[in-house]
Amino acid sequence: xxxxxxxxxxxxxxxxxxxxxxxxxxxxxxxxxxxxxxxxxxxxxxxxxxxxxxxxxxxxxxxxxxxxxxxxxxxxxxxxxxxxxxxxxxxxxxxxxxxxxxxxxxxxxxxxxxxxxxxxxxxxxxxxxxxxxxxxxxxxxxxxxxxxxxxxxxxxxxxxxxxxxxxxxxxxxxxxxxxxxxxxxxxxxxxxxxxxxxxxxxxxxxxxxxxxxxxxxxxxxxxxxxxxxxxxxxxxxxxxxxxxxxxxxxxxxxxxxxxxxxxxxxxxxxxxxxxxxxxxxx
Numbered sequence: 001x002x003x004x005x006x007x008x009x010x011x012x013x014x015x016x017x018x019x020x021x022x023x024x025x026x027x028x029x030x031x032x033x034x035x036x037x038x039x040x041x042x043x044x045x046x047x048x049x050x051x052x053x054x055x056x057x058x059x060x061x062x063x064x065x066x067x068x069x070x071x072x073x074x075x076x077x078x079x080x081x082x083x084x085x086x087x088x089x090x091x092x093x094x095x096x097x098x099x100x101x102x103x104x105x106x107x108x109x110x111x112x113x114x115x116x117x118x119x120x121x122x123x124x125x126x127x128x129x130x131x132x133x134x135x136x137x138x139x140x141x142x143x144x145x146x147x148x149x150x151x152x153x154x155x156x157x158x159x160x161x162x163x164x165x166x167x168x169x170x171x172x173x174x175x176x177x178x179x180x181x182x183x184x185x186x187x188x189x190x191x192x193x194x195x196x197x198x199x200x201x202x203x204x205x206x207x208x209x210x211x212x213x214x215x216x217x218x219x220x221x222x223x224x225x226x227x228x229x230x231x232x233x234x235x236x237x238x239x240x241x242x243x244x245x246x247x248x249x250x251x252x253x254x255x256x257x258x259x260x261x262x263x264x265x266x267x268x269x270x271x272x273x274x275x276x277x278x279x280x281x282x
Contacts, residue, residue: 007052013084014052017077022050024068039063055135056081082142085135093210093222093229097153098146102213104156104245106195106204109166111177112157113140114147115184115192120177123169147190155190158204158248161197164265171270178266185259193252194261203247211241 009019025035025046032050033043041060048054056064061074068074083094097103097114105112111120122137146152167174184190195202210222221241222231232238253261 012052013077013081014055017056017074017081018050018052020070020077021046021056021064021074024064024070024073025050028068035064035067038067055085055138057138079142079145082139085139090229092231094143096212096220096222096231097143099214099217100153100212101151101215102154102156104158104211104213105208106158106210106245106248107163107208108160108204109163110168110208111159111163111181114144114155115157115181115190116140117173117177117180119169119173123173152189156193156249157191158193158195158245158252160195160204161261161265164194164262165269175266175270178262178270181262182259182266185255191255192258192262193249193255194258195248195252196261199251202251203244209241209244211238211245 007015007019009016025032028035030038031043032046036043036046039060040063045054049056049060056074056078058075058078061078064070065072065074083091083098086094103114105114110124113121116124118137118141121140122133125136125140126133147155164178168177181192184192195204207223212220212222214220218233218235219238219242220231220233221238222229224230252258
């Protein structure tokens with residue numbers, strides 16, 4: 001095991017978390033195994049987190065805070081730890097999401113990461129790379145914490161109807177994902193519109209993009225390529241994308257009709273199990 005004394009708490013949020021966890025555990029007079037028994041985790045896992053070899057989770061942090069009387073320190077740190085594990089090129093986007101007062105997104109073939117379930121996120125992230133999949137999934141889902149703030153952003157999400165039928169992770173995963181989208185139906189801060197197939201040619205044909213609006217800073221547009229992101233505050237680009245988004249919303253279904261399309265896809269495509277002739281199986 002790595003000697004904790006060589007850990008530099010200023011090296012990264014993960015190192016700082018491990019340093020603080022060990023400091024408080026030792027102050028409580030507990031070995032790693034004893035502490036693990038208290039919070040229902042193995043001593044080995046405690047050691048891995050203390051030496052920055054394993055990411056902590058929300059549940060681990062909450063139990064550790066309660067057991068060590070840290071006043072919620074570790075629970076406050078875990079969000080920063082998870083955000084720091086995002087790809088370097090995406091960390092700026094996560095910061096934009098955290099600061100924005102309004103987020104407008106358009107996606108052609110995926111449900112946006114801020115709306116993904118765990119199963120859907122695992123399927124997307126594991127499509128080509130299954131390494132550290134648990135950690136990478138937790139990191140993605142941690143971005144959704146922005147909706148737990150006292151003043152969460154308003155989210156407008158226009159999603160192509162194709163994304164409802166692009167099966168990610170199997171039928172059960174898709175049913176759960178679409179059910180989660182429907183759970184937001186009464187949430188006025190999370191608004192989901194479906195761009196139907198019948199819209200034909202539309203203003204988003206050039207690809208997906210996000211538009212971030214802030215209380216006192218200029219708007220920022222974000223587009224994404226292979227392994228890189230492109231945020232810009234260029235006024236001309238922002239104006240162009242804002243107009244495109246207005247046209248996309250105009251072409252998309254209403255919130256109520258969008259919910260009906262999502263519900264229909266969930267029931268008809270991912271509801272009953274069917275045989276090869278598409279007949280329901282009793």
